[in-house]
Amino acid sequence: MSALVVPSAAGLYCPAGDFHIDPIKKVPRAVITHAHADHARPGMGQYWAARPGEGLLKIRLGRDAPLSSLDYGERLQLGAATISLHPAGHVLGSAQVRIEVADEVWVVSGDYKRCPDPSCAPFEPVPCDTFVTEASFARPNFRWQPPAVVVREIFDWWRQCQAEDRTAVLFCYALGKAQRLLAELATLTNETVLLHAAMTPLVKAYRQAGVPMLPTEPVGDRPRGTSFAGRLVLAPPGAGGTPWMRRFAPYSTALASGWMQLQGTPRRAAYERGFVLSDHSDWPGLIRSIEETGARQVLVMHGRSEALVGYLRERGIAASAFAPETEIATAPLRAAKPEAQA
Structure with missing residues (x-):
């Protein structure tokens, strides 16, 4: 051979x-x-x-x-x-x-x-x-659960944040995972999701390729005091712990990743919730x-x-x-x- x-x-x-x-x-x-x-x-x-x-x-x-x-x-x-x-x-x-x-x-x-x-x-x-x-x-x-099960868990967490007047900040990779989440969540809601600037052009490319997703808006530079309570924000993991996060307080954080299946790791401990989606x-x-x-x-x-x-x-x-x-x-x-x- x-x-x-x-x-x-x-x-x-x-x-x-x-x-x-x-x-x-x-x-x-x-x-x-x-x-x-x-x-x-x-x-x-x-x-x-x-x-x-x-x-x-x-x-x-x-x-x-x-x-x-x-x-x-x-x-x-x-x-x-x-x-x-x-x-x-x-x-x-x-x-x-x-x-x-x-x-x-x-x-x-x-x-x-x-x-x-x-x-x-x-x-x-x-x-x-x-x-x-x-x-x-x-x-x-x-071993992964069916994606629909995980997406429902994410949606329920978002709804819990809404009930508590908190911003739901979901960290995920800017290319691939963010767009998949927007497409998966579109089966459960039509609410607009806010995006970190790094994700905006990539989401646009998916839309141009014909992929149906939830409507989105960039977080942008909104006036001081703007409330993000109840909103879902997608951001790359690198944005965590930076001054960019202050505008969303009070907020809850989560990460969508296959590595969230591992319990007790520093990676999982850095977030309030972990969703196993790879x-x-x-x-x-x-x-x-x-x-x-x-x-x-x-x-x-x-x-x-x-x-x-x-x-x-x-x-x-x-x-x-x-x-x-x-x-x-x-x-x-x-x-x-x-x-x-x-």
């Missing part, structure tokens, strides 16, 4: 096609799985990405970035490799990269989830010989996705690989940790990622 993707100092590299996937250094040709900052970086010679995420990537990379958009499933020849992009279910425009060379097929998953999400296309199992999977939550104890697959979702590819070989990256590799080997699948140089180079970034993007 030939290696269609190998580690390099710039990230995952496909020698047959002479391109990188989500590179961390400037390269001539980059295939991007999605618009999160640790996957899409400016400065590449040419980009290819899935068309639904084009608006987000223009915000991330700049309007003049040399970006070519592909429809899901559209085939592109790069050198000796034929590539196509397929829905990953992570955020709007997220994609798995299918690479075919001769009679060998590899799929690099990027980040993905299996829970239903009204803000992006659902994950599509892609048959392959080798599947490169993420492992953000690759431990058996990570844009990554839980343990059953990882196993299901791997099995549905029919892959004979599985390479595991981005997270704790030991449990997943051991489980797959017990079931006769050739599995191993795939720790490219990108994981070493971005270790500080990934250490900060779980609270923000999970």
Whole structure:
């Protein structure tokens, strides 16, 4: 079995096609799985990405970035490799990269989830010989409740804040989680939600892509003494504990993240409430996705690989940790990622 993707100092590299996937250094040709900052970086010679995420990537990379958009499933020849992009279910425009060379097929998953999400296309199992999977939550104890259950918990917390004349400040990642929450909550209410400035252009990009969401307004610079009692405010985790928060007092805080499943952690203790809602697959979702590819070989990256590799080997699948140089180079970034993007 030939290696269609190998580690390099710039990230995952496909020698047959002479391109990188989500590179961390400037390269001539980059295939991007999605618009999160640790996957899409400016400065590449040419980009290819899935068309639904084009608006987000223009915000991330700049309007003049040399970006070519592909429809899901559209085939592109790069050198000796034929590539196509397929829905990953992570955020709007997220994609798995299918690479075919001769009679060998590899799929690099990027980040993905299996829970239903009204803000992006659902994950599509892609048959392959080798599947490169993420492992953000690759431990058996990570198992998500149905999203509708969690969204109802969030809505009830918001209603409790309204009854107590408090502002409900919900921290969540600005790209993906915020828009998903706005889409999920639209099944329960039509009330206007207030947004931190970092979220406004990203929410606009989702609207332009046709994703239905609750109406929103920027928090903006409102007159001193403005009451936010009973309002729901979405903000990135970095806004917590800053002077920006003073205007909302009295308020209640919560974080929406898969890491909220872990009890007794400093991350959870920093918020009054924690809602377990992740844009990554839980343990059953990882196993299901791997099995549905029919892959004979599985390479595991981005997270704790030991449990997943051991489980797959017990079931006769050739599995191993795939720790490219990108994981070493971005270790500080990934250490900060779980609270923000999970």
